[in-house]
Amino acid sequence: MHLEERQKRILAAVVQEYVLTGEPVGSRTIARRYNLGVSPATIRNEMADLEEMGFLEQPHTSAGRIPSDYGYRYYVDHLMEPQGLSPEEQEHIRRRFQQRVLAVEQLLEETARLLSEITPYTAMALEPNPSRAKIEEVQIMPLAVPHRALLVVVTEGGMVEHRVLTLPPSIYEEDLEKISEALNSVLKGCSLDDLKELKAQVLKEMAKTGEYKDLLGEVGLLLHHLLFLVGNEKVYLEGVFNILEQPEFRDLSRLKELLAFLDQEEALRRLLKAPPRRGLTIRIGQENREEGIDRCSVITISYGVEGKIYGKVGLLGPTRMHYARVISVLQYVAQSLSQVLAQFYG
Amino acid sequence: MHLEERQKRILAAVVQEYVLTGEPVGSRTIARRYNLGVSPATIRNEMADLEEMGFLEQPHTSAGRIPSDYGYRYYVDHLMEPQGLSPEEQEHIRRRFQQRVLAVEQLLEETARLLSEITPYTAMALEPNPSRAKIEEVQIMPLAVPHRALLVVVTEGGMVEHRVLTLPPSIYEEDLEKISEALNSVLKGCSLDDLKELKAQVLKEMAKTGEYKDLLGEVGLLLHHLLFLVGNEKVYLEGVFNILEQPEFRDLSRLKELLAFLDQEEALRRLLKAPPRRGLTIRIGQENREEGIDRCSVITISYGVEGKIYGKVGLLGPTRMHYARVISVLQYVAQSLSQVLAQFYG
DNA sequence: CGTTAGCACTCTTGAGGATGGAGTGCTAAA
DNA sequence: TTTAGCACTCCATCCTCAAGAGTGCTAACG
CATH class of the missing domain: 1.10.10.10 (Winged helix-like DNA-binding domain superfamily/Winged helix DNA-binding domain)
Structure with missing residues (x-):
């Protein structure tokens, strides 16, 4: 019009x-x-x-x-006219990212907190999707208890996931290292997504070596555990407290609706994972399909390294949002985050 | 009286x-x-x-x-008359704990969520204190980026912590395994608490072997990183949404106070770590020394394995709390949690 | 023909005041 | 010592009323 x-x-x-x-x-x-x-x-x-x-x-x-x-x-x-950040704000954001070297998870939590501090809205950060990330290392470490072990998977970009395994009696502690090695040689460079199709193939490959024939069933189980890691990227949520300052949530019933929404990690994940995968998204009021946030706006932006999309960060507030500023903040923060990731994880 | x-x-x-x-x-x-x-x-x-x-x-x-x-x-x-749980409730709780095998962190998150679902209050769970737990395994894994590595520490009870390290140019990827082994041989069985005093001694010990002389400085740095893990047990918080149902928090200003309190992980940690270390604690209203919860009651209980105290779980609600029920629930949940821990981590 | 001043009208908000109900404290009797 | 009766207090609710903000409409103006 x-x-x-x-x-x-x-x-x-x-x-x-x-x-x-x-x-x-x-x-x-x-x-x-x-x-x-x-x-x-x-x-x-x-x-x-x-x-x-x-x-x-x-x-x-x-x-x-x-x-x-x-x-x-x-x-x-x-x-809307783009509203750049002041040099002081830029400095402040850069400092926060350079303060300490952190693992990815902590970095994302820190990012969400930063966003919730410099805006009066609620901040979210989505972990990189492990299903697309390549496996860098798989390790099975023995635990003190007999026949319990810890499966640690490091994926591209320094994400770490771990699960406790119950080992069958036929496997001894001494075997674990060898199994780790064997697994590694096959799985390194795979993405978890590939794993589903690879599963059968991997088992065959390992059968060839002969040595671990007894363990094939167990290895299958391990792969099963690996697959479990897929699709459950954590969402870091910070600054829920902020929304109380917004007059639109003085109304208790509306506040309840929103908090009920924020309580579901699954819904937040959907919100952040919604397309497009790349760049800035703005969803205003009813444009949000999720229940409970039809009076809110959600702005998300992707962060990543070398063109690969890793994950997203975003802000949620009432539709009466300071769009120009929020967009500038998000862009600058996502850029800084991406830089830190590139610097430490390539 | x-x-x-x-x-x-x-x-x-x-x-x-x-x-x-x-x-x-x-x-x-x-x-x-x-x-x-x-x-x-x-x-x-x-x-x-x-x-x-x-x-x-x-x-x-x-x-x-x-x-x-x-x-x-x-x-x-x-x-107060003790109010046992119905067999159905007991069954429900036990089921939740036996559903899946989880790493400790996930288990605690799950515990907090369970508590927030079966009571109308806010649930908290405190991780085991890694400073007292013994180190089971230390691993340094290479990352894809040159001179970045991941330090993974597994402590007693299956707790996993990890940090990204920047390696000096004098260390190559091939060395990492050897360094890991050397570190392991010295550190296995140590508690992080001991580490402070051991630091000097460890360095000396490693100097004897001669082989890694160049790396002593770096090993010191690693230990420093390890020490960083101490004293920052994560707190899992679930069911903040629940308190909205409590009529005492219809008043926005009181709600804000409470949410401001819950926003500080540090304060929650203090709350849960307060003595006594063992057993049940009930703090009613003003008995809480923390700001912002003087109209609330906090009930905590310790969980643990073989008499060692691992951590705490608790509930926070208005002083108008259903004490008898809450206590029964907490006792049963803490007991179930302890059993699962014992079963999987000894 | 677009723009503006004037004015009646609408609707919200807050203050002031009356009313009813719940619950108390006191007194006197059982 | 317990209880019935009663006057009293205080809150919550509802109503009314006036003030204030803002509109839409009309008629006049350049």
Whole structure:
């Protein structure tokens, strides 16, 4: 839909003012604070038109206007001016990432926390998807208890997963190292995704060597355990507390809905894994298909190394969100995170 | 302070009724629902006495009574009747623990979730303290990037910690295995706590072998990394959402206070690590020294294997808590958790 | 013909005041 | 010592009312 220049400026003014104050915006306010060179009456007329076109809404007859989801969408797509971060903020973010060398998991948790500190919204970070990452090393370590061992899998990018195994009586501690080696030689470079198809082949290969024939069943079990790791990327959630500051969640029932949503890691994972795989996504209000966040906006961005997509970070807040700033923050943080990952994990 | 039999029964009635309804309890209600064989007027007199002694409080003149922290304390210490779990509930809990074999971390997360599902409160679980646990295995695994390696430490009980290391140019990938072996031979059986004192000694020992002289500095660095693992047991928090159902947190400002508290992992760790190390702890209202939970009760219980204390699990809710049930649940869950740990990790 | 001033109208919000109910404390009788 | 009766207190709810913000409409203006 085409908008006149003046309508665009008024829509932008309404969005900006509403994001700032959280109160419905009246024609007088806009006339006063944004000098458009026209009177409140004119603005009133334009606002009535914008409402009819679906960009604005009126909570009740004698209140000001607030942007509709569609209004926000138009603002984000056509009106919003990019708002870079100040050098101090950039410095602050860079510092946080360079403070310590961390394993990927801790790095992501730290990223989510950082985001929740520099924005008034709730931050999420999704682990790299282990199903696509290649296996770098598989180790089976003995535990103190007889016939228990720990399966540790290190995937590309320094992700570590571990599971406890119960070994059959036929396997002794001394065998574990050899089994590890054998597994390694076959599995190194595989992705967990490949594993399903490879499973049979791997078993055959190991059968050839003869040595571990007794263990084939067990190796199958190990692979089964490996496969279990697939598709359950952890989601790090920080700053749930932030949303209490947002006036739209003063209403307890709405707050409950949102918290009920945030309580389900599975739903968060879906939210972050939704396409596209790459780049920035903005979902405003009803554009979110998930239950309980139809009054929220979710902005996500991918991070990664060397063009491979590793995972996503994102922010969740009310539709009345400071889009320009949030996008700048996310872009800068994702970029910094990617750099650190590249630096330490190639 | 000594209470008459009748006073005890009235106090117990007030606590039970208040826990049930959340409304201040009047004399008539007690006379009707708990047949004490006396009239409301008599109960009124006794309640006035109980208030004077500090067991009860009155929100305002013409309201019923509610228990004070002290009243709850007396109830918990002297009046509460243990309330066992139904066979169905016991079965349900046992099943949850036997469903899958999990690494300790996942097991604790699962425990917290279980607790938050079968009680209307917020559940916490504290990891075993790695500083006291003995090291079972140390492994340095190469990463794909040159001069980056992953330090994996497995401690007693199957806890796994890992950190990314930056190796100096003088160390090659081939050395890592040997270094791991050397470290292992010295460190196996150590606790991380011992490490501080052992550090110097370990370095000396390794110097004797001669072979790794160049690496002594690096080994020192590794030990430093190991020490970093100490004292930061993770806390698993589940069911924050539950507290919204509690009427005492309808008040937004109180809710904020509590959520601000729950947001600090450090505070939760302090809360769970507070003495005693062993057994059940009940802290009611002001007995909690931490800011933000002076209207809450915290009940914790230790879990462990073979008499060693491993960690704690606990529940946090309003002082108006169903103590008898919560205690039974915690005891049963801690016992089940301990059994699973014993079974898999000795 | 677009823009603007003026004005009546609508709706929310908060304060003030009346009402009913729940529960108490006190007194006097059993 | 216990209980019935009663006056009293305080909260919660509802209603009303006025103020304030903002609109839509109309008519006048350039």
